[in-house]
Amino acid sequence: MSTIQTVKVGIAEMEVVAAPAVIRTCGLGSCVGVVIYDSGKAVAGMAHVMLPHSSMARGGVVNAAKYADTAVEALCKLVIAAGGRKGMLKAKLAGGAQMFSFSSAGGDMMHIGARNVEEVKRQLERLHVPVVAEDVGGHSGRTIEFNPQTGVLSIRKASQEIKEI
């Protein structure tokens, strides 16, 4: 039996896979893991988004995978380039937690998780990609893995059972 390849997506990165490979990102806190896939073609892309909007960047070259407003569109293109069909794409997302709850520090970064989720959804809507499942918010970190063959997103939190959506 051959081992199934797992493609890892680092923080502020994105990748695309075709079955039987699976795709995974670890330790999502306020970041959002967004998966865009075409189940008929068994291809999927995943981005580990850190911040809601590229307008938050201070000069220099923008890393598209880092910001929700640029990552969603770039990810759609990647999935289509890998064989995904426009109009058949669906999305699943997880993350966007608030890891620390005090309000005296962190300023507007305290609620960045919720803002990340909101912007990812706004962009998906703009591109007509329906969100079919999500596990967002709360106060826990998440590790997620998507299998393009089955369309299942597995979510693991530090002290909990694996959840599948």
Added chain:
Amino acid sequence: MGDIFHLTGAHIDILREIGNIGAGNAATALSTLLNKKIEMAVPRVQIATFAEMMELIGGPEQVVACVYLRIEGEAPGNMFFVLPPEQAERFVRQMTGDDSFSFQGEAHELGCSALQELGNILAGSYLSALADFTQLALQPSVPALALDMIGAVLSFGLLELSRAGDYAILIDTAIYDGRRPNESIDGHFFLLPDPESFSTIFRALGVDSG
């Protein structure tokens, strides 16, 4: 702001010295608190992409007890005191005298606030040494505690940096029990200055930020 990532050897030495002075002071405070000898390793100054950084600190999935606080003042940034959960439990037992303390337990609020207080003391001593050394006004925020995947907690400290680029500079100082270097305590102080703080720090110490 110039390109903070064009650092020379002299800049790296200064950042390492900051880790040395800050963590040295905190380790002394911890020694006094626990009445045992605490030693520290030579601080590592790591310049890496966010993804690389997560791997360098042991992988983003590793579960840790983490005290986080925001540094406010003339050189803002983020500070984390991180240790394995079982060691955090041991710290709490030593501090509170409650030998049954566990994070899984029912009433762990007292333990959590003890750990938060420990973080407060350590971070406070780290920062006051840093403020003395640089002559900069630095104030810690109220500390926050999390028991979770290190990637999930530490990424919060990368948010400000990430607006300026795709690399982070992390000053990492490990501490351990002086008599048993391979066990007992394996804590880390992580200092993540905001991008604009680097030139402030270098200027305060009389080095051109380039």
